[in-house]
Structures are given as structure tokens and as C-alpha cells.
Amino acid sequence: MRGIITVIGMDKIGIIARVSNLLAECKINILDISQTIMGEYFTMIMMVDMEKMEFSLEEVKARLDKLGEELGVSIKLQHEDIFRSMHRI
Amino acid sequence: MFNPYEIMETIHMLEEEKLDIRxxxxxxxxxxxxxxxxxxxxxxxxxxxxxxxxxxxxxxxxxxxxxxxxxxxxxxxxxxxxxxxxxxxxxxxxxxxxxxxxxxxxxxxxxxxxxxxxxxxxxxxxxxxxxxxxxxxxxxxxxxxxxxxxxxxxxxxxxxxxxxxxxxxxxxxxxxxxxxxxxxxxxxxxxNVPEDNPFMAGAFHGPGEGECVINVGISGPGTVKAALEKVKGKPFDEVAETVKKTAFKITRMGQLVAREAARMLGVPFGIVDLSLAPTPAVGDSVAHILEEMGLECCGTHGTTAALALLNDAVKKGGVMASSHVGGLSGAFIPVSEDAGMINAVEKGALSLEKLEAMTCVCSVGLDMIAVPGDTPAETISAIIADEVAIGVINNKTTAVRLIPAPGKDVGDEVVYGGLFGRAPVMKINPYSSKDFIDRGGRIPAPMQSLKN
Structure with a gap:
């Protein structure tokens, strides 16, 4: 399963590092990463490969939520198919 | 890889515009x-x-x-x-x-x-x-x-x-x-009830259906309204295009969920119902879409035309997004379940007669409307007769869900909370329909040609 992780919030030092670290702990591989400022918000989008993921999706999402709270940003993980179905014919 | 704007558009629809699978x-x-x-x-x-x-x-x-x-x-x-x-x-x-x-x-x-x-x-x-x-x-x-x-x-x-x-x-x-x-x-x-409608209270599994099936109803009035905010003051051609594109995206999401649910449950996928289903929550109203098109308040002159455009464009955008479309597939205009409708009734801008006219161009009829508790049964039957006549003559589904609110009159309201919301008691015509209803029998099936 491939997923899309989006991190949205105020920019600060170490967001990418902390998120990447957590993903490595969960054995989630980052395939692509892009970062931009949209309006006043820092927006990071990652495409990840979750084939070798060592925890359940529920557990990983709970950990991402917790990290998001610590960093003061919103972190979402969604299966890529929702974006594919909406934006590709 | 998707571009960031596509990804953010989807996230925005889900987070801010209350897009959901109903x-x-x-x-x-x-x-x-x-x-x-x-x-x-x-x-x-x-x-x-x-x-x-x-x-x-x-x-x-x-x-x-x-x-x-x-x-x-x-x-x-x-x-x-x-x-x-x-x-x-x-x-x-x-x-x-x-x-x-x-x-x-x-x-x-x-x-x-x-x-x-x-x-x-x-x-x-x-x-x-x-x-x-x-x-x-x-x-x-x-x-x-x-x-x-x-x-x-x-x-x-x-x-x-x-x-x-x-x-x-x-x-x-x-x-x-x-x-x-x-x-x-x-x-x-x-x-003209559909046999595969996923929405309540009218859902049942019709006799022409298979053993077991998954049908999905989508929502999304907030998403359509947000999209229309970006074409303020533009001609209707652009309004229709914008609604179509938005409906396509919403329906694709419904199709994805329907397919996935059918696969996981080992049951055939039936249909996606292309309906804009409001909730009483702020930002999830069909009435507010109509107002976004330029009407001061839902129910004023122009409302039926605005609703006709909306309903048609949702279908045009939606049909290509799903392999099977069915159910009710039309904008819902329940009074109690739509913050904008409630407001329009309370302001006196939206009457039962106007709602009846609106149902000529959209599904699904006089929905969740409270009337005075002392309304005679014959009058309720006559309201139903009028509404089903619109469906029968125009070859479409129409429905009636009326609440003769016990002990209440015009100016009062019924409050259910949750998805059912609250409904101000609406004024009805005071003259009797008793002798009309007492006749009984059947009104014959209408002509299907010479349609004027």
C-alpha cells in the first residue's frame, strides 16, 4: 500500500527530521517528498511505501497524531487511491 | 506524484468543507x-x-x-x-x-x-x-x-x-x-420509488434487486458552495461547469468507497446515489448553494431556476465518475435538516407552495416539513396527492415526509437534534380538501406524449 502523508502548520526547525524518524521506526519507506509554503502555512507532502510497515495502520496514525500535537502541526496519512480517484481519470 | 494543489484540494474538501460519505x-x-x-x-x-x-x-x-x-x-x-x-x-x-x-x-x-x-x-x-x-x-x-x-x-x-x-x-x-x-x-x-435508494427513511431492497448489494450515498453541499465562491458574479455557464467538476470529484470518492466496501464484504457493488444531502451543520446546506448563486434568501423568485441548474449539473458531473448511478440522485431539500432552509422558512421567504414548485426540478419532494398538529388527515392526503402528481406526470421520483406536529402551530418548531435537526411549523392552506380525498379510487396513468 502506498500512502500520502501531509503535514500542515506553522514552519519550525526539525519537522521533516522528526516525521522521517518516526516513519523509519515504523519501517515506512519515503518514496518522494516535497515541501512548499501555501499562504502562511508550511506544507509538506510525502509519498510513502507501507509494504514493510511493522505496525497496524491505526497504530501508525495514532503515533503521527501524537507527533503532530507535539510539533503543533496537522499530520495526515491517507491511502493514495483517494487522490488518484479524485484527480486522475 | 500528485501535485500539491491537488492533494491540498482534497484535504480541504474533507477538513473544511464537510465532504463525507453520507x-x-x-x-x-x-x-x-x-x-x-x-x-x-x-x-x-x-x-x-x-x-x-x-x-x-x-x-x-x-x-x-x-x-x-x-x-x-x-x-x-x-x-x-x-x-x-x-x-x-x-x-x-x-x-x-x-x-x-x-x-x-x-x-x-x-x-x-x-x-x-x-x-x-x-x-x-x-x-x-x-x-x-x-x-x-x-x-x-x-x-x-x-x-x-x-x-x-x-x-x-x-x-x-x-x-x-x-x-x-x-x-x-x-x-x-x-x-x-x-x-x-x-x-x-x-x-415512482427507486428500488436501490441508500438514503433513509425511504430505503428498501426492491424485488428486482439481487441477494445482497452495497449502495453508497455521498454528501457534499459544502464543497459545491465553496467551489461556487470562486466564480462569484460570473455567468451561469461557469456556474454549471464548476458544479459539474466538483460533482465529478465528489462522486469519484463515493465510487472508490463503494467499490472498496463491496470488495471487503464480498458483496456486489450496486450504485452510487448522486445526491447533495445537507445536514443541519453550518456549511453543509443546499439552500446556501442557491444563495451563493445570487439569491438573497432561498425561496425567493429565481430559486426554482437555481435549483434546476444545480441538480442537472450535479448529475452531469456525477454520471461519468461512477460506473453505476441510481437511487434518488438529486439535490435534497429537507427543511429540518438544512440550516439555510430553516432560516428561509423562519424569515418567511420559503413557503410550502414554493417548496412544491422546487420539487418539480429536483428530488426528492416535500421532505421533513412540520405542519400544524390539527391539520386534518384529508389535508395531509391532499398535500401528498399534489406531490405524487408532480412525480407521476413528470416521470420522476417524488416523496412526502410530513410531520403534523402534535399540539403545535405556525410559529412553533419541532426539535429532534442530530441529523434530523429542527423544523419550524409551516403554514398550510386553510381550505378543506375532504370531499376530494373522500372520493377514493385511482387517478389513471398519464399520457406519455403530447407533453405540454
Whole structure:
């Protein structure tokens, strides 16, 4: 399963590092990463490969939520198919 | 890789604009449950529903987790109970409704539809008993929904059934008077009822359907309104294009969820219902879309045209996004469940007559409308007759869900909370329709040519 992780919030030092670290702990591989400022918000989008993921999706999402709270940003993980179905014919 | 704007657009729809899957509804055929002994029939029904729908809620939760799409309701639709009721009594039908309620609670769905009868041309004995049992059935259950089809374009209007259902609605309100007549919110009267509608209260699993099926209803008024905010003041061509594109995206999401749910449950995918279904929450209103097009308040002159454009564009955008479209597929305009509609009624901008006109160009009819508690049964029947006539002549589905609010009058309101919201009691025409309704019989099927 491939997923899309989006991190949205105020920019600060170490967001990418902390998120990447957590993903490595969960054995989630980052395939692509892009970062931009949209309006006043820092927006990071990652495409990840979750084939070798060592925890359940529920557990990983709970950990991402917790990290998001610590960093003061919103972190979402969604299966890529929702974006594919909406934006590709 | 997707571009960041596409990804952010989707996230924005889900987070800010309240896009959600309104319902995943599993249709289950109960035809093989029929039995002359009501106790055995009830056991058959209970066992079959629990067996087929055991994993429905779990699967919906998993899909919600995987895609981060809110799935608001999980529901069951079954074969119209009048078709399998056997030779029981009125009390037996009430007991069947209680069994449906127990099954719904056991599997954790919020509503179960199909306490229904199709009487557009005539009644069987079973139809008669089921319809007579509706008030008690709805008063003594929590999650059971009932519907009666009283007219079709091919058969005309069964005016005996229309007269009868007016009395049934009154009695249902009386038996649930302590809860503002909430029983009536679970009872819909139809013309040209679809057999695969996933939305309550009118869902049932039609006799032409297969053994078991997954149908999905989407939502998304907030998303359409947000898209229209970006084309303020532009000509209608652009408005229609914008609605189409948005409807396409919303429906693709519905299609994805429907396919996934069908795959995980090992059940065929039926249809996606292309309806804009509002909720009482701020930012989730069909009325506000119409106002975004330039109307000061929903209900004023121009409302019917705005709704016609909206309804048509949603369908045009949606049909290409899904392999099978069905159900009601049209913008819903329930009064109590739409913050903008409630506001329009309270301001005096939206009348029952205007709502009737609006139903000529969209589904699904006079929906969740509270009328004074002392409205005569014949007047309720006459309102139903008017509405089903629109459906029959125009070859479309129309429906009526009226609440004669016990002990209340114009200026009062009924409050249900949750998805049902609150409804201001609306003014009705004070003149009698009694002699008209008392005639009974059938209004013949209409011409299908010379359509002026």
C-alpha cells in the first residue's frame, strides 16, 4: 500500500527530521517528498511505501497524531487511491 | 506524484468543507425468509440480517481509517416487509418491526429501512395490514424506517392509499406526541420509488434487486458552495461547469468507497446515489448553494431556476465518475435538516407552495416539513396527492415526509437534534380538501406524449 502523508502548520526547525524518524521506526519507506509554503502555512507532502510497515495502520496514525500535537502541526496519512480517484481519470 | 494543489484540494474538501460519505447501505433480500408462522419468519429475518451485515460497521470503520474519509452512517435496506409478511395479523407486523429494530441494534447500524409496501395500483391483504401497523411499529421501535409507494407513472395514483396514509401519518404523530411526532420522520410516501435508494427513511431492497448489494450515498453541499465562491458574479455557464467538476470529484470518492466496501464484504457493488444531502451543520446546506448563486434568501423568485441548474449539473458531473448511478440522485431539500432552509422558512421567504414548485426540478419532494398538529388527515392526503402528481406526470421520483406536529402551530418548531435537526411549523392552506380525498379510487396513468 502506498500512502500520502501531509503535514500542515506553522514552519519550525526539525519537522521533516522528526516525521522521517518516526516513519523509519515504523519501517515506512519515503518514496518522494516535497515541501512548499501555501499562504502562511508550511506544507509538506510525502509519498510513502507501507509494504514493510511493522505496525497496524491505526497504530501508525495514532503515533503521527501524537507527533503532530507535539510539533503543533496537522499530520495526515491517507491511502493514495483517494487522490488518484479524485484527480486522475 | 500528485501535485500539491491537488492533494491540498482534497484535504480541504474533507477538513473544511464537510465532504463525507453520507451512508453505506447494505441491501439484503428477505424473500427467502417468508414463512406462514410469524415466529419462524422473525427468526429467519433476524438471522439473515445479522449473518449478512455482521461486518458492515467494521468494514466502514476500516475504510474511514484508510482514506480519512468520514463515513457518517451505516445502514440496512431490506425487501418490503409486506411482500414476505405471510398471513399474519396487524400485531404480527408490529412484532416484525421490533425484530428489524433488534437486528439493527445487534449489528450497530443507525437505521434499517424496508418496513414498506408498494401499493401504487392496489393493496394485497398483507399491504393493508402492514400499513395499518405503521403507527404502532414506528412508535415502538427506534431505528426502523417505513415507506409506502402510492403512485407510478405507469399505474397512476392509488387515491385509496393516499387517503389511508394521511390517517396513518396523523396516528403516527399522535403515538409519538411525547417526542414531537418523531415517528413521522421515519415514514416516507413515494411516487415512482427507486428500488436501490441508500438514503433513509425511504430505503428498501426492491424485488428486482439481487441477494445482497452495497449502495453508497455521498454528501457534499459544502464543497459545491465553496467551489461556487470562486466564480462569484460570473455567468451561469461557469456556474454549471464548476458544479459539474466538483460533482465529478465528489462522486469519484463515493465510487472508490463503494467499490472498496463491496470488495471487503464480498458483496456486489450496486450504485452510487448522486445526491447533495445537507445536514443541519453550518456549511453543509443546499439552500446556501442557491444563495451563493445570487439569491438573497432561498425561496425567493429565481430559486426554482437555481435549483434546476444545480441538480442537472450535479448529475452531469456525477454520471461519468461512477460506473453505476441510481437511487434518488438529486439535490435534497429537507427543511429540518438544512440550516439555510430553516432560516428561509423562519424569515418567511420559503413557503410550502414554493417548496412544491422546487420539487418539480429536483428530488426528492416535500421532505421533513412540520405542519400544524390539527391539520386534518384529508389535508395531509391532499398535500401528498399534489406531490405524487408532480412525480407521476413528470416521470420522476417524488416523496412526502410530513410531520403534523402534535399540539403545535405556525410559529412553533419541532426539535429532534442530530441529523434530523429542527423544523419550524409551516403554514398550510386553510381550505378543506375532504370531499376530494373522500372520493377514493385511482387517478389513471398519464399520457406519455403530447407533453405540454
Amino acid at each position: 451512508t453505506i447501505t447494505m441491501g439484503i433480500s428477505l424473500l427467502d425468509c417468508a414463512h406462514g408462522d410469524t415466529r419462524i419468519l422473525r427468526k429467519n429475518i433476524y438471522d439473515k440480517i445479522c449473518n449478512y451485515a455482521r461486518d458492515l460497521v467494521k468494514v466502514a470503520d476500516e475504510i474511514q481509517l484508510k482514506y480519512d474519509i468520514p463515513i457518517i452512517n451505516k445502514r440496512i435496506a431490506v425487501t418490503p416487509i409486506a411482500m414476505i409478511g405471510g398471513a399474519g395479523t396487524e400485531e404480527d407486523y408490529v412484532s416484525i418491526a421490533r425484530t428489524l429494530d433488534e437486528a439493527a441494534k445487534e449489528i450497530g447500524v443507525d437505521f434499517i429501512g424496508g418496513f414498506s409496501a408498494l401499493v401504487h395500483k392496489g393493496h394485497t391483504d398483507n399491504d393493508r395490514k402492514l400499513i395499518a401497523s405503521i403507527p404502532e411499529a414506528l412508535a415502538s421501535t427506534e431505528r426502523v424506517c417505513s415507506s409506502v409507494n402510492v403512485a407510478t407513472t405507469k399505474a397512476g395514483i392509488n387515491m385509496d392509499a393516499v387517503a389511508e396514509i394521511g390517517r396513518v401519518i396523523k396516528k403516527t404523530a399522535e403515538l409519538t406526541a411525547d417526542r414531537d411526532g418523531i415517528g413521522c420522520s421515519k415514514l416516507v410516501v413515494f411516487a
